[in-house]
Amino acid sequence: MSTNVTQGDTGSRHFHYLTAYGATLIDAGRTRFDLWAPSLTAVELELETPGSEPQRLPMSDEGEGHFSIEADCGRDTAYRFRIREDLAVPDPAARAQHGDVQGASRVVDPQAFRWRHGDWPGRPWHEAVILEVHVGLLGGFAAVSRQLAQWAGQGITAIELMPINEFPGARNWGYDGVLPYAVEASYGTPEELKALIDTAHGLGLMVLLDVVYNHFGPDGNYLPEYAAAFFREDVATPWGAAIDFRHPGVQRFFIDNALMWLMEYRFDGLRLDAVHAIDDDDFLRRLSDEIDSTVELGRHVHLVLEDERNSAGLLESAFTAQWNDDFHNVMHVLLTDEQHGYYADYSEQPTAGLARVLGEGFLYQGQPNGRGEPRGAPSVYLPPTRFVHFLQNHDQIGNRAFGERLIELVDSTRLEAATVLLLLAPPIPMLFMGEQWGETRPFLFFTDHRPELAEAVREGRRGEFAAFPAFADPEVRATIPDPNAEASFTTSQPRWQDDDPRQQHWLDLHQRLLALRHAEIVPRLEGVETLDAEVLGDRAVHARWKLGDGSLLSLAVNLGDTSVMQPVIRGHQLFEWGTGEQVTELPGGAIRVWRLEAGV
Template identity: 65%
Template structure:
């Protein structure tokens, strides 16, 4: 039965009982607000303190409604729990208690067991389509899926970072009930489910907040998406914190990945969000908060946050694997081997050092556990932000990629796979949207102008070959072909990932709690040696050579056993080209 408690200061509709709903809106710049029931009446909402409007109305779950601002502007509920179509369609009253969970006792999994698999729900066929992949992912050794953003966005094709209704799961993917069924089914397979959430901006189409709540934004601070969100406002903070709690409590997601928090100027909001989540999570349940933060603010990882995506690690590995140095890769191409050693030995590469623009970036990170860093060779950004969305195997020597994959899956950092990576998918992952009219033109031209500074796209006619984000074919060509997993050229990669994940579960994961960095050293150009002390006292040693020449090396300790070699018949005193060797020395054997 729905709760009868529905405080005014909480965004979104609240069922009072089966037949009555309290409608609420924070609209401090509106003179009048009414709720329009689709197919029914228009009810004036009563002004409350601090810019709130509310009304209790005799309508239950399934009711379609809009808000009418100042008698002239019809808008969806910014905290809509579901939409009857797109972002401009009516909002829908949802009963948050209408789903009967089949695995109510699920408590999640400890962070050190995490093997993440990032995916795009739309490309896999909606919530039901993702559900069909769960058994295979669990069998592979994945322990968590991470959904790219699903907040309601304009159209039916989008990466998700253009969302404008953060509380409403994208209707093109399925209903709220189908999303809960997906999460419930994942839990039955022993899989955690993470959600990528965007709290740093709204998309360009369908956000009406500036019309009736202009102080939701601050005009003295700009972001790449326009005016910054004003997290100094209590109502604004609660809008996003309550959203995080909704996903974790009502939908029972196991964790959140917070997108681009470097674009959130108010650090106090981030620490408050983490504190609220920790305080309001029931005892014994594992809930994880992961950051994307270009500023490398390591201090947040001791203030309620579990881990951070390690772009530094990806970027230096990518430079060494591909030789690329354009754009932000220029920060990693120079002295790449020394930077590779710092990443493997300390976590972040930039810990206060100046980047190519002379700007100081980052905070010291070597005191953090290796599990505070999420490592990846591919993800939606690093693949999709390329002009043609090429996968790593189309850019680098496969043997070198195999060596890097050993680092990804056997180091003490937390690995993240990008959908299709595990079987060597070569379909591109492109940037796609479904905007219309002038906005579609602006997005297409803006996408192409992004690459004007790159030499290969200096010519305007060359840039015109960059796929149009709004073309349906751009979306269709980005869908990984899971039917190809067992085909020649793909089955071998799938077998590799399965082998490495079996090793991780057997030999690495049980030893991770309490692990720490022991540093790394340069062996030669593109070759390093790194060590980690694992939680049981054992020593994990990596010898990595991404160069094209074999190297003589100091043999590992006599009692160190070879855990994995990416090359055939390795020698203890030689490190082959494009190879990774991992040794494990148990503490009782030293």
């Protein structure tokens, strides 16, 4: 595969990544269609024409399950693949749909968009300050584009879009997708997505994309009908049979998808959802290698993992960073005292756990979890920028029964101290949309499924909480919001209010901290090394890092209610919050940050 790049007469560029599957526009009136259907012996291309019967054209069998045809049709043509007399299916590699996941696919011209910032090289990873956003809640691609300048002004340097590929209905988190190449129609067109990214690049913002390669959603997945080899029945996942990444055809499908987003849409990186459910590190390394060999020389592209296994080896060279759930979970326990569900694994000596995370990366580095299963690998040798830290994200808020944000669970004094820790420590910080202004509206789990599936999802969602004491009563569980209700979606939309002094306070704090990070810490992050971290007292720790220029960064934070003694630290105090006059005493809810110049 290759990237076709043409130079426009005004300096703009047009990008097209040629994929192995899908519809490829040859010229204005001719298109090539490719489908991998190893379970079939014959396939027909079905072209839809308004007001007349679809035209059915037999596809050529190219061997090993590959079918292809060139047809006289152009941009915006609606098409399907007729796999048997009673079933025509959308293209699994379609770049857009005419309808929902059950509808016809649409031929797209990738080179129709003229990029203004096609030579954007991206930004080095250590400069990242990430804002995770849900495009649908913010009104679609065009609406997100209008907010980019504000985010850049707040100190954000990267936005991470939750999945934007086609899913059932118009409301969804995005992880129920079944057409990973197609842009979700309710968010906008492929051209509007490209305009969002182009605008972001003009403002100096990176754009990362959350991709789901571990499963397909429950509605609209026809792959088992014509490509049974896509799945393996000997390995089960929470979503059914596992995807068979041992098969070259399956690997090509997902590698091309990743390269399409990076090369054609010009995303600056990908966040790979739940790779522990892929559980095939050979495939993950091949994906990384192909991206590395395809991306233009000098362009910064970042690959970020979500991996419950804490597989430090993948972070040595193949991947840029990993979401560090250990940081979030131990911080959540320290701030809220919640100990149910997965927080139980972090409830024993959480202060020591935070010290280990700040000093070594992962908390779990091979020791058994609450189920007695060993988890993780040593990570102390990894630089802190290999870890993405966060106090909130879509999962950790939305997987709560009522979607409460952390600001509703913790007093403001201790949450402010935690925010300083998040934004001034060397690991890469990530915020969830609205967090920067102290948003209190919830982020609920929401879907838009057809009635029979909606009922199953609603009851399944409520059943997940049956084991929690607070929801043991069925009548209480019945109050958990219905994911399919439109109100679950609208209630989750963040809202900035100009006349709210509380929101302004939180926004001012975030902007002040991010300005300090960009001025004092980011320029020194290349080559940063963790030195150590120690417990100062209940919920209080002190951590030190050697920055790339040889200076020392020290941070002491107290998330508890009572004062603790702290060591006297030489150097310039960059920031303090909630502290008193005693430099050897750290009150509850306070934090101090210093930097000592090299050689002093």
